[in-house]
Amino acid sequence: MNERVRFYQTGSFAVRNRLLPVVDASVQSDPGRSNAITSGHRACQGCGEALGARYALDAAMRAADGRVVAVNATGCLEVFSTPYPETSWQIPWLHSLFGNAPAVASGVAAALRVRGREDIRVVAQAGDGGTVDIGMGPLSGMFERNDDVLFICYDNEAYMNTGVQRSGATPPGARTMTTQAVGPHPGAPFGQGKDLPRIAMAHEIPYVATATVADLRDLEAKVTTAMALRGARYLHVLVPCPLGWGTPGHDTIRVARLATESGLFPVFEAHHGEITTVTPIRRRVPVTDYLRVQKRYAHLFGDPPATAEIARIQEQADRTIRRYGITEVTV
Amino acid sequence: MRQQIEGSQAVARTVAACRPQVICAYPISPQTHIVETLSRLVQSGALTGCEYLNVDSEFAAMSAAIGASAAGARTYTATASQGLLYMVEAVYNASGLGLPIVMTVANRAIGAPINIWNDHSDAMSQRDSGWIQLYAEDNQHAADLHVQAYRLAEEVSLPVMVCMDGFILTHAVEEVEVPDAEQVDAFLPPYDPRQVLDPDEPVSIGAMVGPEAFLEVRYLAHLRQMQALATIPRIAADFAAVTGRHRDGLVSRYRMEDADLVVVALGSVLGTLKDTVDSLRDEGLPVGVLGITSFRPFPLAAVGEALAHTSRVLVLEKSLAVGIGGAVSSNVRTALAARPVPTTTVIAGLGGRPILRSSLDTVIRGTLAGEVPDLFFLDLKTDLVEREVARMRAARRSGPAAENILRDVAGVGDPHAVGRPR
Ligand SMILES: Cc1ncc(C[n+]2csc(CCOP(=O)(O)OP(=O)(O)O)c2C)c(N)n1
Ligand code: SF4
Numbered sequence A: 001m002n003e004r005v006r007f008y009q010t011g012s013f014a015v016r017n018r019l020l021p022v023v024d025a026s027v028q029s030d031p032g033r034s035n036a037i038t039s040g041h042r043a044c045q046g047c048g049e050a051l052g053a054r055y056a057l058d059a060a061m062r063a064a065d066g067r068v069v070a071v072n073a074t075g076c077l078e079v080f081s082t083p084y085p086e087t088s089w090q091i092p093w094l095h096s097l098f099g100n101a102p103a104v105a106s107g108v109a110a111a112l113r114v115r116g117r118e119d120i121r122v123v124a125q126a127g128d129g130g131t132v133d134i135g136m137g138p139l140s141g142m143f144e145r146n147d148d149v150l151f152i153c154y155d156n157e158a159y160m161n162t163g164v165q166r167s168g169a170t171p172p173g174a175r176t177m178t179t180q181a182v183g184p185h186p187g188a189p190f191g192q193g194k195d196l197p198r199i200a201m202a203h204e205i206p207y208v209a210t211a212t213v214a215d216l217r218d219l220e221a222k223v224t225t226a227m228a229l230r231g232a233r234y235l236h237v238l239v240p241c242p243l244g245w246g247t248p249g250h251d252t253i254r255v256a257r258l259a260t261e262s263g264l265f266p267v268f269e270a271h272h273g274e275i276t277t278v279t280p281i282r283r284r285v286p287v288t289d290y291l292r293v294q295k296r297y298a299h300l301f302g303d304p305p306a307t308a309e310i311a312r313i314q315e316q317a318d319r320t321i322r323r324y325g326i327t328e329v330t331v
Numbered sequence B: 001m002r003q004q005i006e007g008s009q010a011v012a013r014t015v016a017a018c019r020p021q022v023i024c025a026y027p028i029s030p031q032t033h034i035v036e037t038l039s040r041l042v043q044s045g046a047l048t049g050c051e052y053l054n055v056d057s058e059f060a061a062m063s064a065a066i067g068a069s070a071a072g073a074r075t076y077t078a079t080a081s082q083g084l085l086y087m088v089e090a091v092y093n094a095s096g097l098g099l100p101i102v103m104t105v106a107n108r109a110i111g112a113p114i115n116i117w118n119d120h121s122d123a124m125s126q127r128d129s130g131w132i133q134l135y136a137e138d139n140q141h142a143a144d145l146h147v148q149a150y151r152l153a154e155e156v157s158l159p160v161m162v163c164m165d166g167f168i169l170t171h172a173v174e175e176v177e178v179p180d181a182e183q184v185d186a187f188l189p190p191y192d193p194r195q196v197l198d199p200d201e202p203v204s205i206g207a208m209v210g211p212e213a214f215l216e217v218r219y220l221a222h223l224r225q226m227q228a229l230a231t232i233p234r235i236a237a238d239f240a241a242v243t244g245r246h247r248d249g250l251v252s253r254y255r256m257e258d259a260d261l262v263v264v265a266l267g268s269v270l271g272t273l274k275d276t277v278d279s280l281r282d283e284g285l286p287v288g289v290l291g292i293t294s295f296r297p298f299p300l301a302a303v304g305e306a307l308a309h310t311s312r313v314l315v316l317e318k319s320l321a322v323g324i325g326g327a328v329s330s331n332v333r334t335a336l337a338a339r340p341v342p343t344t345t346v347i348a349g350l351g352g353r354p355i356l357r358s359s360l361d362t363v364i365r366g367t368l369a370g371e372v373p374d375l376f377f378l379d380l381k382t383d384l385v386e387r388e389v390a391r392m393r394a395a396r397r398s399g400p401a402a403e404n405i406l407r408d409v410a411g412v413g414d415p416h417a418v419g420r421p422r
C-alpha cells in the first residue's frame, strides 16, 4: 500500500503515448510506418524474433527513407515470413543460405556502391546460430573489411527453427534438445559459449550495440543510430522464444526485461570498440526471478534445487554487471 | 592484339574487358594469378567501375557473388579444387537462384592426399550443380569462352563455370589474342538482370518452396539448360562474327571422317590427342577426336550425331568416379543409347600425372585391337599398387597408403622394418 503511485504514461514510450513530444514517439506509433514485415506470417504467438525484426526493420526503413534491402539467413525469421507462395516482406529481401548472410550482404553492398546507389542501405539478419556459429567466419570477414552493412542478430539462444538445439549462444544450464535435462549435469554445459557483441567490438567496427524486445523504443533508437553511420555495424537483440524457452507467449516482454534486470544480458553501445553507453537496470532482481519463469531451467528448481548451478549463473550476472559497470536507476 | 602471354593473364585481361562490377576473390593455386592480375587492374585504376572484395573464404566469395549479382552487378570469381568444394553450398544456391555469375575453375585435383596439380575432379564434382560448364582446350579458347560465358549467363540467367586446366593452361605462356574492350562491347550488352533487389519494386528472392512446386522449379532449371544447348552455338557464331575466331560451342570434331575409333575428351589434353591422332592417321589408322566444350548442358544430340558412324569409342577422363569409373563415359554412353558401341573408359592424368603421347598412342592402338579393358588406368604403376595391396593384406595397421607408396617410390623400404610408432 506504500508503493508510490505512478502515472502510467509518464516517461513511457508505449506506442501512441500522446504525452510524448513527436520526435520521441516510436516508429511503430507512426501510421506511415513501413510494415516491412507485414501481418500474416507464421511465427508462434508471442515470438520475440518477429517482434524484434518488425521494430528493427521499420526503424531502419524510416532512417533510410524507405530505401532498405534485407538479407536473411535461414532460420525461423526466414521460414515464418515466406511460407510458399506468400511473403511478409514489403521490402526487397534475399535469402541465400544459413551461414552466408554476412557475405551475401557484403556482395549486395558492393554492388550498390559500384552502381552508385549508396542511398540504398543493406541490413542483414540472422538468428544466433546463423550469427555466432555457422555464420561467424563470413561475419568476421564482413566486420574486418568494414563493409557498409548493418547486421542484426536475433538471439533466442538456440537453433529454434530446427526444433530447439544448443547453439554457441545457449546459456549454461539451459535445456535444449541437444542439452537435455538428464544425467548428472542436466542442460547446457557451464564454461562454454560465445559472447558475440564483445567479439564484434574486438573488430573495432564503427558501432556495436545490444538491445532486447523489453525496450523496443531503445531498439528503434539503436537501429536509428546505426543507420546514421556507415561501415560495418552490429546489433545483437535478445528475443525470447516462447517455444524454446518454455514461456507463455504473453510473457515475452517480461522475460526479456528479467534478462536485463537480473544482469545476465547487458544492454550497451560501443563505438569503434569502446563502450559509450550502458543502460542502467531499473530494478535489480536475482537470477532466479528470470530462470524460474522458463521451463528450459525447470530442472534447476527440482527437489533438491541445483543450488550450485544457480549460484554459478548468479556469479555470471554479477560479473556482467561489474564488467559493464551497470548501475541501478535511482527514482 | 596477339601477344605471348600467360593463360591466367590472358583470362584476367579478358574478364576485365567484360567490365565486371564486383569481383570476389580468395587465393588458391593454380587460380591465383588470375585474381592477382584483376586486383592489380582494379587497384591501379586500369579497371574502373569495379569493386574488388578480398573475402575470407571461397564460401564467402561465392556468397558475396550471389549478393552482388542479385543486386544487379556483373560478377566474377575464380577458384579451384578445395576452394570449389569449400563453396559448394553456395555454388548450388547461385544456380538455384538463377544468378548469372561467371567463375573460372582452374582445374586441380582434390585431396586427400593433397595435390595442387591438374585434373578435372573439382569441376566434375559440380557437374550436377545446375551451373553451365564450359571446358577450354587452350588459352585462346579459355579467354574467348569467358566473354561468351557472360553473354550466355546473362541471356539464360544461369551461372557459368569456365574450366581451364590448372598449370597446363593457367601457367602456360602462349600466343593469345586477348579480346579488347571494343570487341567485347560489340558482342556483350550491358547486364540487364531478370530480377534485382530494388526498393522501388520489392521482391522476395530465395523464399521457401515446398513439395507443391519444387519439382517444377527444378524442371525449369533443367529446361533452361536445355535451351542453352541452342544458345551456346548461336553465341559462338556471334563471337566469331566479331572476332573472326570460330569454334563450335558444344563439341569440336577433329579428323572424324570415316573414323573407326573416336577418342572423346575435355580440355587441354585435346592438343596432345590431336598430335597423337595425326601420326596414327599418317599410318592409315582411322582415328578421330571429339572434344566436348559444353559438358553442362551435355550435348547428347551433338555427341550422338558425331559418334553415329564410329564402331568404337574411347573416353579419356581426367577424373575418377570412384566406385564406377568415369563420369564423362556414362554421359557419352547415354548419347550412344540409340546405337550402343563398345566404349572404353581411360582414366588419365590424375593429380598432374603427365599424359604422354606415347601412352596415348599405345592405348589407342590397344583399343583398336580390342585389347583394352572397359575401364583402364593409363600408366598405372601396378608394381606400387600391388606392393601396397600386399602390405594391407599382411597387417591391419599397414599405415597410410599414400605415405607407404611414397616410400616405395623413393626407395626408402618397408616402414615396418624401422619400427613405426603406434
Ligand atoms: C548448412 C546448414 N546447416 C544446417 C541447416 C539447418 N538449419 C536451418 S535453420 C537452423 C537453425 C537456425 O537457428 P538460428 O540461427 O539460431 O535461428 P532461429 O531459428 O533460432 O531464429 C538450422 C540448424 C541449414 N539450413 N543449413
Ligand atoms: S520457435 Fe521461437 S523463434 Fe521460432 S517462430 Fe516460434 S517463437 Fe519465434
Ligand SMILES: [Mg+2]
Pocket (backbone or CB within 6 Å): A127, A128, A129, A154, A155, A156, A157, A158, A159, A160
Ligand atoms: Mg536461434
